[in-house]
Amino acid sequence: MTATINQPGDTALQVPILSARGLVKTFGRVIGLDGVDLDLFPGEVLAVIGDNGAGKSTLIKCLTGALIPDAGQLTLEQAPITFRGPQDARAAGIETVYQTLAVAPALDIASNLYLGREERRPGLLGNVFRMLDHRGMRDRAAAAVRELGIQTIQNIQQTVETLSGGQRQAVAVARAAAFGSKVVVLDEPTAALGVKESNQVLDMIKGLRERGLPVILISHNMPHVWEVADRIHIQRLGRCAGVITPDSHTMTEGVAIMTGAANLEDNTST
Amino acid sequence: MTVQSATPGAAAKELARREHTTSQRIQHLLHQHPALSPAIILLLTVVCFTIVNSRFSNPAALSLLVQQTAVVAALAVGQTLIILTAGIDLSVGAIAILSMMVTATLAAENGWPAGLALAAGLVLGLAAGVLNGLLVTRIGLPPFIVTLGTLSIFTALALLYSGGQSIQNNRLPALLNWTGEGFAIGRFRVTTGVLIVIGLYVVVGFALSQTSWGRHVYAVGDDPEAARLSGVRSRRVLFSVYAVAGLIYGIAGWTLIGRAGAASPNAIVDANLESITAVVIGGTSLFGGRGGLLGTLLGALIVQAFTIGLSLAGVDAQYRLLAVGVLVIVAVSVDQWIRKVRS
Numbered sequence: 001m002t003a004t005i006n007q008p009g010d011t012a013l014q015v016p017i018l019s020a021r022g023l024v025k026t027f028g029r030v031i032g033l034d035g036v037d038l039d040l041f042p043g044e045v046l047a048v049i050g051d052n053g054a055g056k057s058t059l060i061k062c063l064t065g066a067l068i069p070d071a072g073q074l075t076l077e078q079a080p081i082t083f084r085g086p087q088d089a090r091a092a093g094i095e096t097v098y099q100t101l102a103v104a105p106a107l108d109i110a111s112n113l114y115l116g117r118e119e120r121r122p123g124l125l126g127n128v129f130r131m132l133d134h135r136g137m138r139d140r141a142a143a144a145v146r147e148l149g150i151q152t153i154q155n156i157q158q159t160v161e162t163l164s165g166g167q168r169q170a171v172a173v174a175r176a177a178a179f180g181s182k183v184v185v186l187d188e189p190t191a192a193l194g195v196k197e198s199n200q201v202l203d204m205i206k207g208l209r210e211r212g213l214p215v216i217l218i219s220h221n222m223p224h225v226w227e228v229a230d231r232i233h234i235q236r237l238g239r240c241a242g243v244i245t246p247d248s249h250t251m252t253e254g255v256a257i258m259t260g261a262a263n264l265e266d267n268t269s270t
Numbered sequence: 271m272t273v274q275s276a277t278p279g280a281a282a283k284e285l286a287r288r289e290h291t292t293s294q295r296i297q298h299l300l301h302q303h304p305a306l307s308p309a310i311i312l313l314l315t316v317v318c319f320t321i322v323n324s325r326f327s328n329p330a331a332l333s334l335l336v337q338q339t340a341v342v343a344a345l346a347v348g349q350t351l352i353i354l355t356a357g358i359d360l361s362v363g364a365i366a367i368l369s370m371m372v373t374a375t376l377a378a379e380n381g382w383p384a385g386l387a388l389a390a391g392l393v394l395g396l397a398a399g400v401l402n403g404l405l406v407t408r409i410g411l412p413p414f415i416v417t418l419g420t421l422s423i424f425t426a427l428a429l430l431y432s433g434g435q436s437i438q439n440n441r442l443p444a445l446l447n448w449t450g451e452g453f454a455i456g457r458f459r460v461t462t463g464v465l466i467v468i469g470l471y472v473v474v475g476f477a478l479s480q481t482s483w484g485r486h487v488y489a490v491g492d493d494p495e496a497a498r499l500s501g502v503r504s505r506r507v508l509f510s511v512y513a514v515a516g517l518i519y520g521i522a523g524w525t526l527i528g529r530a531g532a533a534s535p536n537a538i539v540d541a542n543l544e545s546i547t548a549v550v551i552g553g554t555s556l557f558g559g560r561g562g563l564l565g566t567l568l569g570a571l572i573v574q575a576f577t578i579g580l581s582l583a584g585v586d587a588q589y590r591l592l593a594v595g596v597l598v599i600v601a602v603s604v605d606q607w608i609r610k611v612r613s
Contacts, residue, residue: 102499116501118482
């Protein structure tokens, strides 16, 4: 009953790039996810909102390989897929920007962009001596940062600890978007930021959509969600309470569904 | 200028654009080049001791300085790797001694060929490192506790195995004494042991700065969870660091035979603290993720320069301990200050 309903007309015809069917995840007696469906369509920003304990993080962790669901099926580009860990999800093209940002403060921006997927020099130096292609990685990192329209980062060799919160977020997003990824998942990207920096991050999310990269955005900040999201997936008590759009529902109605003060059927049937 | 400052907000912009103060510039410079502060300290040390006693900087004294530094410098390579991952190794000396005693005993008492005995000692060093690594990464014990325990275990094993007896170099095959063999480069005297240690610095330094493994060692020390989420196999990297360090301690044990002219289970009792001192004075942060081998080499040289310099100056040897203690405190304070750097 509470599964995904009333897709907006334009997305109903499209094929989802990532979808989940009947995801279940329990922690002992605690039910984290109780049969959740989710669809992410190409080039859209899908927001996931929900109260604390509604299962948003559990849902996202199942989508990004950080948790393994007890039941249910994930499909990426119409092919069934399972993840044993975050590396698998990453290898499949699902990039996650964690709330903690997962950047190494003492390393420079270029090293952080390539952390875990460093590139070696061609030929003998790379194959035998395993020498890294420092200059190449630096140049490509600079290009990736430029391409995303991040003007605030001047020097790609700056260490991350010297950057502001917004700039660090920009580095994390650049890393997620820079490597031919298929899906970018952002977990509370504006939670720790000021107004100006939040706007920069929102602009970056819009930039990702313009480049055709689908984004899943987890956020507590309703104005931010209503500003950038194409569709909004509402989690409540381990289930999906419905999927709405910023046009079909106001922020107040969205929060009402999220907290259980209203439910989607009531709102849409009238 | 005057027109700009008339517009609102221009004052703040002017202030933001003002030049860095001298102290900020120094902070930045030290932040970018962690080996700079030990280099300056070493230079000052050499200059000061030369002024006090000109014999300090003659080739014979400098050669002695380098030879006396070699063993601690070798141990400090492994210690640097472990401190870069925000760990600490108290079993450095114990592993080196155990490895050395097994090599020497197999060769002198059990008649093993020198090469085989040496290989067995090195493998034992590696195995000791592997044990430390397993306890840290699999059971999840803090490195301090693990190596405090293995310090006692390996020391006891070395004493039990050797019966507490030293083996003089006249009973050892040439290969094991080879590290003590000296030759002249100009007016300086170098031993093969010194060359082996320099080789260690070159190889491990290359791995740290030029390979993904090196990047990952820094990343794991910086923030292990962030490294893991970035796709670095943190536990595997951490384990490899302890294993490599064990092998390095084994090599250090070999150079110790040459330096001491014997294999003695009671040698280098201060090695643990001396190696940590060298790393810390060398500018590597005890909090992990920051520093490097060049600093460690300079740090090890500084400690020995104090020893030789103070004895040439005719000062009570206890002052050396005092000076090194002050240096450690200063080095860690400087590290704390540098970490507060902002762009």
